[in-house]
Amino acid sequence: MKTPAFLPCTDGARLGLGGAPLGNLFEAMSDGQARAVVDAAWADGCRSFDTAPHYGHGLSERRLGDALRSHPRSNLRLSSKVGRLLTPQAQVPHEQHSYVNTLPFVQHWDLSASGVRRSVEDSLQRLGLAQLDAVYIHDIDAGMHGPKAAAVLRQVLEEALPELVKLKQSGLISHIGLGVNDHDIVEQVLRHADLDVLMLAGRYTLLDQAALPTLMPQLVRRQVALALGGVFNSGILATRVAADRPMTFNYAPAAQVWVDKALGMQRVCDQHGVSLPAAAVQFALAHPATQMVMLGVRSADQWQAARLAEREVVPADFWQQLRHEGLIPAEAPIPVKTPCSGERS
Structure with a gap:
């Protein structure tokens, strides 16, 4: 029987650890701090982990590999990504692509x-492991590649995906997918190819359901295993929303339309x-594709806060009011009863 792409936490919670912060995204952390995050997540039952060469130019992979290598390999699921190769360079800028104090490499597509x-083999060396549970083709959308997007898609279909199939057949990887911030490119790829897994960031959240009408039903029908990233939309849903505090959405200052919607959600949260x-974590988990x-x-405190958010009891009336006020679509599945019941409406 095929091994699953993800493992739930030991208590059944469907939360995993993403590795971008471990690569010093926006601000640096020490090796010790990074190790403490991974160790705390593991001790709390986390068994699914994701990283990428892009995250700190190999730093996230090295740190995650160091932290996980002593654990039984069959007891965890680990994914990385392809699309960017790293080349050694003695002098690199303090900040590269929003990562600071990176390893001494520069990247190219x-x-x-x-x-x-080569990307898969390099990742395995940085991780110190012999096999990856999933490999995602990273950031191939038009927003990233502009006028080159059509050529990128063609190369993905003609070269990248077939090569990943060969690597899967050889046993180096178990599952093949895309890791993207845009749902349109996923639909384009699915017109021509099958995927085992998808890492989708920011496009199915409490605030932004762009993927809901067309992509999410496809994932269910085609049995593509979905991992959602960016469920806090890079910050706007991560803490209490206030009109007098700057908010970010998609790693940029939030447009007023998103601020107004988040403020409306905060008002309903306060009422209940x-x-x-x-609300953000449980909404994302409620869709049957997720x-x-x-x-x-x-x-470790941030990890525990997320775990508490996943467990928090949210009354059914809260979700119904969000629907009634048009803050979430009527067709979006919502949690019912307790967050761990697995029931959806």
């Missing part, structure tokens, strides 16, 4: 068959005694 194979992060929510945290 390479979605060729040989580039994909619900925390906004709890198998896992990957969380990028910087400390």
Whole structure:
């Protein structure tokens, strides 16, 4: 029987640890701090982990590999990504692509068959492991590649995906997918190819359901295992929303339309005694396509806060009011009863 792409926490919670902060996204952490985050997540039952060469130019992979290597390999699921290759360079800028104090490498795009194979082999060396549970083709949407997007898609279909199939057949990887911030590119790929897994960031959240009408039903029908990232939309849903505090959405200052919607959600949260992060995590988990929510945290306290959000009891009336006020679509599945019941409406 095929092994699953993800493992739930030991208590059944469907939360995993995302590795971007471990690569010093926006601000640096020490090796010791990074190790403490992974160790705390593991001790709390987390068994699914994700990283990428892009995250700190190999730093996240090295740190995650160091922290996980002593654990039984069959007891965890680990994914990384392809699309960017790293080249050694003695002097690198303090900040590269929003990562600070990176390892001494620069990155360049390479979605060729040989580039994909080298990327997987390089990742395994940085991780100190012999096999990856999932490999995602990273950031291939038009927002990232602009006028080159059509050529990128063609290379993905003609070179990257076939090479990953060969690597899967050889046993180096178990599942093949995309890791993207845009749902349109996923639908384009699915017109031509099958995927085992998908890492989708920010496009199915309490605030933004762009993927709901067309992509999410496809994932269910085609049995693509979905891990959702960015369920807090890079910050706006992570803490209490206030009109007098700057908010970010998609790693940029939030447009007023998103601020107004988040403020409306915060008002409903206050009326029902619900925390906004709890609503965000539980909404993302409620869709039948979702198998896992990957969380990028910087400390054990942040991990525990997310775990508390997943467990928080949210009354059914809260979700019904969000629907009634048009803050979430009527067709979006919502949690019912307790967060761990697995029931959806």
